[in-house]
Amino acid sequence: MRPRSLNLRAMLSLALFLASPFVFAKGYPDKPIRLIVPYAAGGSTDQLARIIQKPMSEYLGQPVVVENKPGAGGAIGTDVVAKSAPDGYTLVFGNTGPNAVIQLLRKVPYDTLRDLRPISTVAIAPMILAVPADSPAKSMKEFLAYARKQGTAMNIGSVGNGSLSHLTSEYFNEMAGLKMEHIPYTGGAPLMTAFLNGQVQAAFVTGLDGAVMVGSGKVRYLAVASPGRTEVVPGLPTMAEDVPGFKSQAWFGVLAPKGIPPEVEKKLRDAITKAVAQPEVRKIFIDRKVEPRSGSAEDLEKLIRDEIGQWNPVITKFNIRL
Numbered sequence: 001m002r003p004r005s006l007n008l009r010a011m012l013s014l015a016l017f018l019a020s021p022f023v024f025a026k027g028y029p030d031k032p033i034r035l036i037v038p039y040a041a042g043g044s045t046d047q048l049a050r051i052i053q054k055p056m057s058e059y060l061g062q063p064v065v066v067e068n069k070p071g072a073g074g075a076i077g078t079d080v081v082a083k084s085a086p087d088g089y090t091l092v093f094g095n096t097g098p099n100a101v102i103q104l105l106r107k108v109p110y111d112t113l114r115d116l117r118p119i120s121t122v123a124i125a126p127m128i129l130a131v132p133a134d135s136p137a138k139s140m141k142e143f144l145a146y147a148r149k150q151g152t153a154m155n156i157g158s159v160g161n162g163s164l165s166h167l168t169s170e171y172f173n174e175m176a177g178l179k180m181e182h183i184p185y186t187g188g189a190p191l192m193t194a195f196l197n198g199q200v201q202a203a204f205v206t207g208l209d210g211a212v213m214v215g216s217g218k219v220r221y222l223a224v225a226s227p228g229r230t231e232v233v234p235g236l237p238t239m240a241e242d243v244p245g246f247k248s249q250a251w252f253g254v255l256a257p258k259g260i261p262p263e264v265e266k267k268l269r270d271a272i273t274k275a276v277a278q279p280e281v282r283k284i285f286i287d288r289k290v291e292p293r294s295g296s297a298e299d300l301e302k303l304i305r306d307e308i309g310q311w312n313p314v315i316t317k318f319n320i321r322l
Helices: 002-019 021-026 044-060 072-082 096-105 140-153 164-176 188-196 207-216 262-277 279-287 297-317
Strands: 033-037 064-068 090-095 116-126 128-132 155-158 181-184 202-205 219-224 249-257
Touching: 033 044, 033 072, 044 064, 044 090, 044 116, 044 207, 044 262, 044 279, 072 090, 072 096, 072 116, 072 249, 090 096, 090 116, 096 164, 096 249, 096 297, 116 207, 116 262, 116 297, 128 140, 128 188, 128 207, 140 219, 155 164, 155 188, 164 181, 164 202, 164 297, 188 202, 188 207, 202 207, 207 219, 249 262, 249 297, 262 279
Parallel strands: 033 064, 033 090, 155 181, 155 202
Antiparallel strands: 090 249, 116 249, 128 202, 128 219
């Protein structure tokens, strides 16, 4: 009977060992990984996800499949991942909107910091103040003087109510003592069209949204809202040089369901780091005016917490709701 008892004990130990996340991680991944983009195909978030898709697949040895699940400002796709098994096979390519801002604007069925585990940033996109090419303002100082003179007669556009470009516009009005009228559109393309039609005299955009128009010479950038000058928009001054303390930038990154095994998390972060470091990936990102930047889970979590702290007072003061 004693040998049988030992065998039973050994079997139980083996079962516990095999169930350990560390053993599971050694064979990870052994099937394709879903990378959920919570927006429609072709948008800025989708573009960046597809740029790192191939190098991540090569590093991991399994296909990383981009899957678009748009709706509710990114909340639908994000919620799918928040409710998925924490096994590393379902991830979300997220950004500022559904992971920091939208939860301040309305009730959503998940909490990013409670239900998701940040894996790594992928890119940072500073907000850029854009004006039509024929604007009389050729610098930030000229723009501020012109906007103060125009008051509410001057329109500032955004890609939609509750978007980062909207929040940045209200924040800018407050910080700079302006009264520009906010005009929401339904995305980057309609906003850029509004420039051509003379409907708006300014807007905060990412380089991803403004690249085509700037390249055509129909839109001009005045300043970048990053904390310091950046290589992605060389030669452009920061807004903080004329409006002290002003900053606004979007992040793009990968998150997983809370509870993902540490070794799986590390393997995914390594794959993202390798992908973002590839020269061809960096060039594509910089050409699109976004800064390639991988980092730790703690780095991304801090970005999310900082954004909640920055935008919550703006949303409350201006009573912004979706």
